[in-house]
Amino acid sequence: MSLNEMIREVLAIVEDRLQTSHIAVQAELNEKLPEVIADRAQLQQVILNLIRNAVEAMSSVPESTLHLKTEIEDAQHVLITVQDSGPGIDPKNAKRIFERFFTTKSQGMGMGLAISRSIIEAHNGHLLAEAGPHQGALFRISLPIESRKRDEA
DSSP, X not given: OOHHHHHHHHHHXXXXXXXXXXXXXXXXXXXXXXXXXXXXXXXXXXXXXXXXHHHHHGGGSSSEEEEEEEEEEETTEEEEEEEOOSSOOOTTTTTTTTSTTOOSSTTOOSOHHHHHHHHHXXXXXXXXXXXXXXXXXXXXXXXXXTOOOGGGO
């Protein structure tokens, strides 16, 4: 599966929302990225969740930018990075953001990031979150190039 193609599809889904929210998108998609064996719909759901969270986080920030990047992490892994220019991750919540039912949103259920992490782990990958280098939140998805869902292995 082409990760770049999947990311472009997700961006097309949220294009109207990004435009109405005045969020610029910077996508650096490595065209020499190897394909991974993965469930396309599940990975789309993860990327869609991260982008929706970023859009919501940037709702109060003028001139917001969403950065998406794909790259070869090492000989066995690819890396997808989703970074926003929102207020970032509160350090007191950093260790809890992937817990089920933990949310900082008034209308949130606290399931999106927990489910996203479990999907990535089911593909023998990792989903990590950290503060962005200048501001905002930075999410890193590392997937093995020969990724397979555990239940299919």
